[in-house]
Amino acid sequence: xxxxxQTPKFQVxxxxxxxxxxxxxxxxxxxxxxxxxxxxxxxxxxxxxxGAGITDQxxxxxxxxxxxxxxxxxxxxxxxxxxxxxxVYFCASSPGTSGxxxxxxxxxxxxxxxxx
Amino acid sequence: SxxxxxDPQALSIQEGENAxxxxxxxxxxxxxxxxxxxxxxxxxxxxxxxxNEREKxxxxxxxxxxxxxxxxxxxxxxxxxxxxxxxxxxxxxNxxxxxxxxxxxxxxxxP
Numbered sequence: 091x092x093x094x095x096q097t098p099k100f101q102v103x104x105x106x107x108x109x110x111x112x113x114x115x116x117x118x119x120x121x122x123x124x125x126x127x128x129x130x131x132x133x134x135x136x137x138x139x140x141g142a143g144i145t146d147q148x149x150x151x152x153x154x155x156x157x158x159x160x161x162x163x164x165x166x167x168x169x170x171x172x173x174x175x176x177x178v179y180f181c182a183s184s185p186g187t188s189g190x191x192x193x194x195x196x197x198x199x200x201x202x203x204x205x206x
Numbered sequence: 207s208x209x210x211x212x213d214p215q216a217l218s219i220q221e222g223e224n225a226x227x228x229x230x231x232x233x234x235x236x237x238x239x240x241x242x243x244x245x246x247x248x249x250x251x252x253x254x255x256x257x258n259e260r261e262k263x264x265x266x267x268x269x270x271x272x273x274x275x276x277x278x279x280x281x282x283x284x285x286x287x288x289x290x291x292x293x294x295x296x297x298x299x300n301x302x303x304x305x306x307x308x309x310x311x312x313x314x315x316x317p
Contacts, residue, residue: 094248123304123305125307130309131309132294132307132308132309132310133249133294133307135304135305135306138304148304180248180249182248182249192236192237192239192254192298192305194239194251194254195239195241195249195251195296195305196251197248197249197250198248199247199248200246200247200248
């Protein structure tokens with residue numbers, strides 16, 4: 091299994107440009123999520139999905155869109171990049187919850203995004 | 207809003223010493239998880255402790271949970287240079303579907 095893969099690893103955008111960060115997992119996990127990590131802030135949840143066709147907002151969703159057309163893929167779209175979106179983005183997947191038990195999350199290697 | 211808060215923010219120790227990190231959280235939880243992040247990499251799950259457990263071991267890791275104080279600690283015994291990383295606690299409360307991570311503890315193990 092490749093686990094959770096993310097592309098690209100690095101990206102530089104100009105203000106106002108749009109782009110899509112790709113995330114894929116091959117573990118048949120129902121739950122997928124996107125986080126951003128900024129220095130001293132830990133990870134903040136952007137959007138998440140509990141299954142194909144179902145997405146919801148996290149703590150910091152503004153400026154980002156997601157879709158989940160398949161179990162495997164969960165792309166994150168930046169609609170109009172701003173310098174405040176300079177960050178490291180992580181995708182994660184998990185079997186989700188079962189009977190109230192929360193399973194561990196598996197993280198991708200991250201995408202380092204700079205917006206100038 | 208952050209549920210878990212680790213302390214200290216940074217910790218430097220010599221190889222062979224023990225490292226203790228603490229996590230405090232705010233609401234009731236189903237379980238608490240600890241993750242490690244090496245520089246420039248994604249997070250890796252270390253250990254999960256359920257709300258009805260008080261202590262759990264995994265190799266050189268020992269995790270305790272005190273739900274009355276809403277706190278957890280992670281002890282790494284006989285530390286190695288390879289343990290140098292940031293450590294995060296994550297909680298998911300009984301009413302939510304998502305994990306909330308603290309800002310992390312940066313551990314440096316000096317040879």
